[in-house]
Amino acid sequence: MKVTIVGCSGSYPGPDSPASCYLLETDGFRMLLDLGSGSLGALQRHVGIYDVDAICLSHLHADHCLDICGYHVARTYGPGAPYPLVPVYAPADAPRRLGAAYGMPDEPGLETAFEFRTLTPGVYEIGPFTLTAGLVNHPVEAYGFRVANGTRSVAYSGDTGETDELVKLAAGADLLLCEASFVEGPDLPTGLHLTGRQAAEHAAKADVGQLVLTHLVPWNDRATVLEEACGGGYGGPVELARSGVVYDLS
Numbered sequence: 001m002k003v004t005i006v007g008c009s010g011s012y013p014g015p016d017s018p019a020s021c022y023l024l025e026t027d028g029f030r031m032l033l034d035l036g037s038g039s040l041g042a043l044q045r046h047v048g049i050y051d052v053d054a055i056c057l058s059h060l061h062a063d064h065c066l067d068i069c070g071y072h073v074a075r076t077y078g079p080g081a082p083y084p085l086v087p088v089y090a091p092a093d094a095p096r097r098l099g100a101a102y103g104m105p106d107e108p109g110l111e112t113a114f115e116f117r118t119l120t121p122g123v124y125e126i127g128p129f130t131l132t133a134g135l136v137n138h139p140v141e142a143y144g145f146r147v148a149n150g151t152r153s154v155a156y157s158g159d160t161g162e163t164d165e166l167v168k169l170a171a172g173a174d175l176l177l178c179e180a181s182f183v184e185g186p187d188l189p190t191g192l193h194l195t196g197r198q199a200a201e202h203a204a205k206a207d208v209g210q211l212v213l214t215h216l217v218p219w220n221d222r223a224t225v226l227e228e229a230c231g232g233g234y235g236g237p238v239e240l241a242r243s244g245v246v247y248d249l250s
């Protein structure tokens with residue numbers, strides 16, 4: 001399995017990365033986890049714009065889903081269109097919310113380009129991937145994912161505060177893409193995001209092979225995020241996500 005960090009900037013695009021988007025490839029099948037603000041551009045450095053086979057949206061905050069609107073234009077009106085519908089696994093409100101963001105009426109909404117499939121906690125067979133979705137700890141309906149291809153597995157926190165669900169999803173995974181939006185400080189809100197230390201604590205409990213800190217908010221000092229993660233009791237390799245980096249898990 002090949003995992004490409006397309007976008008890892010938290011909450012809005014940064015100067016060197018779009019917002020959340022991860023490209024997972026196995027056996028020629030290409031699946032995106034999130035398609036956040038700005039990510040459709042960077043995605044085209046790694047894959048043909050029409051060569052995406054499935055999309056999973058962790059939640060409906062703009063930095064995780066909004067480039068679905070531009071992608072709808074490409075697939076509906078681009079040369080050679082219409083293209084086959086891409087399945088989009090997303091919370092139930094996605095067709096209405098994303099259609100409204102684009103300015104479409106409810107019918108046909110964005111369904112000239114996408115086939116929306118309602119995400120609930122559970123297991124989904126998507127091409128050669130098995131995706132497990134679990135509810136995480138965020139102010140809106142939000143999922144963490146585990147994606148396996150039979151031999152390798154990657155877990156993705158989405159946006160979350162502390163939660164045992166992430167430990168369950170990530171248990172024994174080869175790679176954990178874990179958000180680290182906060183730096184330590186007094187009065188951090190709960191049920192929203194993790195610090196680097198908390199990300200590492202989840203990685204340690206899940207005993208993952210490798211931890212990549214992501215959803216890095218541009219106003220934070222990244223060296224501090226990494227330093228705090230190194231104090232979280234996780235003994236494996238830890239690094240900061242960077243747009244364009246590829247992890248080959250084969």
Ligand SMILES: [Zn+2]
Nearest residue numbers: 011061063159
């Ligand atoms: Zn976010």
Ligand SMILES: [Zn+2]
Nearest residue numbers: 059061138159
């Ligand atoms: Zn969010």
